[in-house]
Amino acid sequence: MSTLVSGSTGDWEVVVGLEVHAQVRSESKLFSGASTRFGAEPNSQVSLVDAGMPGMLPVINRECVRQAVRTGLGLGAKINRVSVFDRKNYFYPDLPQGYQISQYTRPIVGEGSLRITMPDGERVVGIERIHLEQDAGKSMHDQDPSRSLIDLNRSGVALMEIVSRPDLRSGAEAAACLRTLRTLLRFLGTCDGNMQEGSLRCDANVSVRRPGGELGTRCEIKNLNSIRFLQQAIEYEAIRQVEVLEDGGKIIQETRLFDADRGETRSMRSKEDAHDYRYFPDPDLLPLELSEDFIAGIAASLPELPETRRNRFVSQYGIGEAEADFLVTEPEIADFFEALADGRDPKLAANWLTTELFGALNRAGLPLSKSPVDAGTLGGLIDLVADGTISGRSAKDVFSEMFETGQAAETIVDARGLRQLSDGAAIAALVDAVLAEHGDKVAEYRSGKVKLLGFFVGQVMKQTRGTANPQLVNEILRERLAG
Amino acid sequence: MSLDRETVRQTALLARIRLDEDRLERMVGELNGILAWIDQLNEVDTSSVAPLASVTGHALPTRADSVTDGNDAEAVLTNAPDRVGGYFAVPKVVE
Numbered sequence: 085m086s087t088l089v090s091g092s093t094g095d096w097e098v099v100v101g102l103e104v105h106a107q108v109r110s111e112s113k114l115f116s117g118a119s120t121r122f123g124a125e126p127n128s129q130v131s132l133v134d135a136g137m138p139g140m141l142p143v144i145n146r147e148c149v150r151q152a153v154r155t156g157l158g159l160g161a162k163i164n165r166v167s168v169f170d171r172k173n174y175f176y177p178d179l180p181q182g183y184q185i186s187q188y189t190r191p192i193v194g195e196g197s198l199r200i201t202m203p204d205g206e207r208v209v210g211i212e213r214i215h216l217e218q219d220a221g222k223s224m225h226d227q228d229p230s231r232s233l234i235d236l237n238r239s240g241v242a243l244m245e246i247v248s249r250p251d252l253r254s255g256a257e258a259a260a261c262l263r264t265l266r267t268l269l270r271f272l273g274t275c276d277g278n279m280q281e282g283s284l285r286c287d288a289n290v291s292v293r294r295p296g297g298e299l300g301t302r303c304e305i306k307n308l309n310s311i312r313f314l315q316q317a318i319e320y321e322a323i324r325q326v327e328v329l330e331d332g333g334k335i336i337q338e339t340r341l342f343d344a345d346r347g348e349t350r351s352m353r354s355k356e357d358a359h360d361y362r363y364f365p366d367p368d369l370l371p372l373e374l375s376e377d378f379i380a381g382i383a384a385s386l387p388e389l390p391e392t393r394r395n396r397f398v399s400q401y402g403i404g405e406a407e408a409d410f411l412v413t414e415p416e417i418a419d420f421f422e423a424l425a426d427g428r429d430p431k432l433a434a435n436w437l438t439t440e441l442f443g444a445l446n447r448a449g450l451p452l453s454k455s456p457v458d459a460g461t462l463g464g465l466i467d468l469v470a471d472g473t474i475s476g477r478s479a480k481d482v483f484s485e486m487f488e489t490g491q492a493a494e495t496i497v498d499a500r501g502l503r504q505l506s507d508g509a510a511i512a513a514l515v516d517a518v519l520a521e522h523g524d525k526v527a528e529y530r531s532g533k534v535k536l537l538g539f540f541v542g543q544v545m546k547q548t549r550g551t552a553n554p555q556l557v558n559e560i561l562r563e564r565l566a567g
Numbered sequence: 568m569s570l571d572r573e574t575v576r577q578t579a580l581l582a583r584i585r586l587d588e589d590r591l592e593r594m595v596g597e598l599n600g601i602l603a604w605i606d607q608l609n610e611v612d613t614s615s616v617a618p619l620a621s622v623t624g625h626a627l628p629t630r631a632d633s634v635t636d637g638n639d640a641e642a643v644l645t646n647a648p649d650r651v652g653g654y655f656a657v658p659k660v661v662e
Contacts, residue, residue: 110632117635126653130643131636147632168620175583177657224654225661232661233654236643360581370627371620 087254088295091326096292098322099299100258101250104265105243106275107219107283108151114218114242115142115185122281126235134240136180141368148242149372151274152192152216153382155244158272158389159211161196163379167215169369172361178221178234186245188363191215192372198248198268199391200260201409209261210249219243238282244275250289250299255318259311262286264390266311271390271415279309286314290321292329300325301335305342305349317342321349393418401430410438416452423459428466436466440480444487456490457483465493472553478502506553508560511544514552515560518543529565537561568606569599 088095110120116133133140156163168190171183193214200207221239225232246265252258266284269275277284286309291302305321308314320342325335340349388396390412397408397418411421411434425433441462445455465486469479474497482496489496497503505511518540519526529536537558544557570578575595579586586594640653649656 112632112634112636116637117630117633118637119634125640127640127643127655128653129637130640132643133636135643143628143630145632146629149629173581177655177660223660225659227654228651228656228659230659231649231651231656232659233651233656235654362578362581365620370625372627 087256089292089322089326091330093330095295096322096326096329097295097297098254098318099250099291099293099302100252100254100318101289101302102246102248102252102258102261103287103289103304104246104248104262105219105285105287106155106246106269106277108148108216108242108244109273109275110145110147110151110242112145113240114145114148114216116240118240120241122283124237126233127237129237130239134180134236136182142185142366144369144372145242148216149192149374150382151242152214152244153374153379154272154386155246155269155274156193156196156214157379157383157386158268158274159193159196159198159214159246161211161214162194163374164190164192164194165374166190167192167372169216169366169372170363171366172217172363174361176220176223177232178223178236178239180221180236180239184218184220185366185369186217186363187215190371192374198261198264200257200264202257202260207251207257209251212247212249214244214246217243217245250291250302255315255322258288258318259315262311262314267390267413271387271393271412273387273415279311282309285309288314288318288321290318290325291335292322292325300329301337303335303337303349304339306339306352308342313342313344316344316347317349320347324349387415390418397421401425401434403431403434407434407438414452420452420459424463424466426463428463428470432466432470433463436462440483441487444483448487456488457486461486461490461492468493468497472504472506473497474502474504475551475554478504478550501549502551504553505548505551506556508556511552511556512560512564514544514547515540515557515564518547519564526565537565540565568602570595570602 088097090096107120108114112118113120113131113134116131118131118134119129121129131140133142153163167187169185170188172186172188173183175182191213195213196211198209198211200209219238219241221234221236223232223234227233248261252261266277269284270277275284279285285307288305288308289302290305291300293300303321303325305317308317321340328335339352341352342349394408394412397403397411398405403411410417412418417437421434421437424437441455441457445452465479465482468474468482469476474482478497482493482500482502485491485496485500486493522540522543525536525539540561541554541557544552544561545554572591572595575598576586576591579591579594644650644653644655647655
């Protein structure tokens with residue numbers, strides 16, 4: 085099933101392909117030893133190579149090559165034993181070399197695929213290629229009335245451009261594709277996937293056609309910096325194209341920008357022909373040749389991928405599929421869960437993590453990495469409930485305090501006197517005292533007013549300030565009242 | 568293969584090289600001379616020869632992933648015609 089757009093002249097099918105720029109996780113840049121750290125002082129992480137100074141020669145970072153191969157293997161893609169770096173020539177102030185070192189005809193990674201899950205089933209999205217290239221610097225146009233300011237810290241940072249086939253049929257599918265890809269990159273450790281900081285950026289090629297008909301002319305929407313905007317932009321653009329065509333117009337191949345405030349796309353400039361970039365092999369760089377051993381070594385060290393891990397969570401721990409889906413959205417969540425489930429009831433662990441901890445994190449606006457409660461601390465609380473030290477109800481209070489202070493469960497329980505009274509003899513004595521005090525109610529109960537049980541439980545709980553084990557209290561009360 | 572005047576003008580524009588009309592004419596002739604020579608090379612049958620990327624026989628040198636450079640904004644900005652704080656300042660470019 086695909087999502088069709090219905091126009092006044094019939095249905096239209098939306099065709100989308102993505103170009104994702106993923107910043108490679110590495111310490112230093114693709115061709116220089118300058119740092120890649122985000123948020124540094126302007127131009128403080130720039131080597132003379134990145135500044136495009138004459139006579140500087142690029143030397144490739146082995147780890148960036150490894151990361152691209154790792155990503156390719158994660159997508160089940162063909163790894164090209166020989167790939168070539170080309171110069172893509174254009175002029176812009178944040179590109180001091182006057183060209184971007186990229187890969188054109190011979191990228192490092194060839195065809196692969198990505199499986200995505202939609203509400204009505206799975207889709208397989210073709211991956212056309214991944215190539216390695218340099219990022220440009222950053223331009224700021226709004227800091228000075230007459231000048232643009234340039235920071236070259238990002239210049240030369242390694243990017244993987246991941247290109248999908250035009251296999252997506254709606255904004256929602258494109259969003260699912262990017263979300264799945266981001267999760268995969270995070271599990272592989274090859275990109276941190278942070279769209280706010282720009283380490284993951286997405287362009288979408290959008291066209292419309294009659295269902296099953298010939299491909300229409302496409303427009304490229306640039307620089308979509310959130311998954312929500314990606315979906316919105318595609319949905320807007322598809323309707324715009326349908327309207328143009330139904331009014332008898334033609335789609336012009338062009339680059340468009342998404343205006344998030346107005347929720348619409350706008351023409352940016354007509355797309356330069358690929359030819360105009362005058363690509364040619366970079367004479368400073370020899371072809372990149374990968375040995376079988378190099379590739380095999382990376383393949384052997386691949387981590388468990390999200391899909392595999394999700395399926396294992398369901399079969400090994402017996403948790404629900406929706407819960408498992410959530411637990412593998414980020415490797416940190418999956419690791420947290422496994423640490424928490426170790427030696428405990430996994431369903432209980434999953435429930436505490438997804439409901440209580442994530443509820444509190446969301447209210448506080450914190451990511452899991454900044455959680456004041458780690459897996460060991462939360463586990464300590466679950467253990468106290470499991471062995472009857474505290475009641476399920478006190479556990480929520482303990483958790484709230486734990487989230488505030490980061491203290492261990494034992495410490496909070498002792499400080500607040502919440503240790504549950506589970507001593508049968510002690511509870512029996514309290515029960516007897518309560519029954520003796522309310523002889524009239526005991527008689528009523530025995531004559532059939534069994535609802536009074538709640539009253540007796542309440543009295544015992546009151547005596548113990550809520551710390552008596554409710555199950556034991558119930559049991560002993562029933563036993564005594566029956567007698 | 569040969570180039571016409573317009574193609575050479577367009578190529579010069581893309582490369583940001585200013586060519587006056589008389590130099591443009593001369594450049595068309597020179598470039599076509601070079602292309603004719605390349606065409607002559609193309610007469611040799613190389614279908615059984617692998618493309619040659621390098622005559623040295625060396626493999627692409629690589630480096631380890633460590634930070635060994637940078638942290639010298641002053642050096643990087645030394646030749647900047649204009650700057651604002653730690654930034655290069657250029658004539659306003661907004662698309």
